Amino acid sequence: MKCEEARELFIELIDNSLPPFMRKDLENHLTACAQCQQLFENYQQLLSELGELKSEPPFWVKIKLNNIFLQLPEEKPQRKKNVFQILMNKWVVAVAAMLIVLMNLFYFTNIFPPANRGMRTLLASAEALICKAEGFFEQVKDSGNFIWLTIFGKTLFAENRFQSDKNIDRRPQGG
Amino acid sequence: MLVENYSRAIYSVAYNFFNDRDTAADICQEVFIKLFRNLDKFNDGENFTAWLLAVTRNYCIDHWRKHYKNYEQHQELDEKLLPVKETPEEGALSADNRAYLRRMLLKLDPDLRYILILRDIEELSYAEIARKLQIPEGTVKSRINRARLRLSELMVSRRAE
Numbered sequence: 001m002k003c004e005e006a007r008e009l010f011i012e013l014i015d016n017s018l019p020p021f022m023r024k025d026l027e028n029h030l031t032a033c034a035q036c037q038q039l040f041e042n043y044q045q046l047l048s049e050l051g052e053l054k055s056e057p058p059f060w061v062k063i064k065l066n067n068i069f070l071q072l073p074e075e076k077p078q079r080k081k082n083v084f085q086i087l088m089n090k091w092v093v094a095v096a097a098m099l100i101v102l103m104n105l106f107y108f109t110n111i112f113p114p115a116n117r118g119m120r121t122l123l124a125s126a127e128a129l130i131c132k133a134e135g136f137f138e139q140v141k142d143s144g145n146f147i148w149l150t151i152f153g154k155t156l157f158a159e160n161r162f163q164s165d166k167n168i169d170r171r172p173q174g175g
Numbered sequence: 176m177l178v179e180n181y182s183r184a185i186y187s188v189a190y191n192f193f194n195d196r197d198t199a200a201d202i203c204q205e206v207f208i209k210l211f212r213n214l215d216k217f218n219d220g221e222n223f224t225a226w227l228l229a230v231t232r233n234y235c236i237d238h239w240r241k242h243y244k245n246y247e248q249h250q251e252l253d254e255k256l257l258p259v260k261e262t263p264e265e266g267a268l269s270a271d272n273r274a275y276l277r278r279m280l281l282k283l284d285p286d287l288r289y290i291l292i293l294r295d296i297e298e299l300s301y302a303e304i305a306r307k308l309q310i311p312e313g314t315v316k317s318r319i320n321r322a323r324l325r326l327s328e329l330m331v332s333r334r335a336e
Contacts, residue, residue, distance in 0.1 A: 011320040042327040049276055050295035057186035061200045065178045065207050 001029045006036050010043050177210065184297060185231050191292045192235045192285075193243070194277040202234050225307040228293070232308065236285045243281075279329045287322035294319050 006029045012018045013026055030037045057065075106115040107123065185206050190199035209230055217223040280288055290308070293299045294315075301319075305312040 007324055008317075008320065010324065011316055038331065039324070039327050042330050043323055046323060046327055046330060047295060049272070050291070051298070053187075053191050053273065053277065053296045055187045055190050057182050057200070057203065058196070061186060061203060062178060062182060064200065065182050065203060068204065068207050068211060 001025050003029075003033060003036050006030070006033070007039065010040060013040075014044070014047070178207070181210075181227060182207075185227070188228075188231055188289070188292050188297060189235060191277060191280060191296055192288060193239070194274075194281055198238065202231070202238065205234050206231050225309075228307045229309075232289050235289060239285050276330075279326055282329060283322055283325055287318055287325070290315060290318045291322040291326070295323075 006026055009018060009022065009026050013023065018026065030040055103119060106112060107119040110116050182203060186199050186203050189202035190196060193199060193202075206227065210227065213226075217226065280291070283291065290304060293304050293307075294301070299307070301312050301315050305315045308315075
């Protein structure tokens, strides 16, 4: 038996799980090889020494461990996003900003004449609407009669139709 | 209750793995934080202990690789310069021999060291170690034998002094 083979069997010899013929071979080798014999003695001694390395945690470690549970942050439940949060994501904001920039560009410059006319018409309609609304609320405030609400609705409808008719008829002023 | 039942084993494994009380305490803390966060996943004790030992092993080996990578290079110098850290355990083995044995343990490959600690210090059976670390029993035995042989060789030089 070679030294290497013998050393591989040390664990079996210690555990007493070697078949008798192998045990005999190994014991013969240990008697003949002083190096392996010394190593095996150390091996045996080591086992008893290692058993003494078991250690207890100091009290401060136990206190620290017992406090972990108290110190753990509570996991926050995930809240559902409301409509505002969904709408106010970065892409919606970016598109809105781009629209505002374009509308300003079309309104204040004439780089694209149809858009410029459209913007001016739109703004004129908005101004007219604001004036009407202002007048209406003044009247409602003075009279306290909510029948004006119906009248305003009808007037507004008629005016809008008039405005859109005017837009169709209007032709671009060339050059 | 959990701390009382499991802290000793985890601390002992980590302390013998690093030979450093502060690191052992840190490892214990990491393991228990992970344990408390995953407590609802365990129903039976067997899986729980296996999980605990696997987590302890991972933390020990990761920490070793991160912070003790160059340990071998400095160890010779440290052995000459640093005083032996006295430990309060009692037994037939002198404090000096115990400290020396712990330092020799550090020279083993981390995987071999961990498995040796489980068998010879924590006294788990081969079957338990195999089940808990999910490796074949034959592999467990061969690793333990290799670790013991390496440690015996290291101790021969000490005893010859």
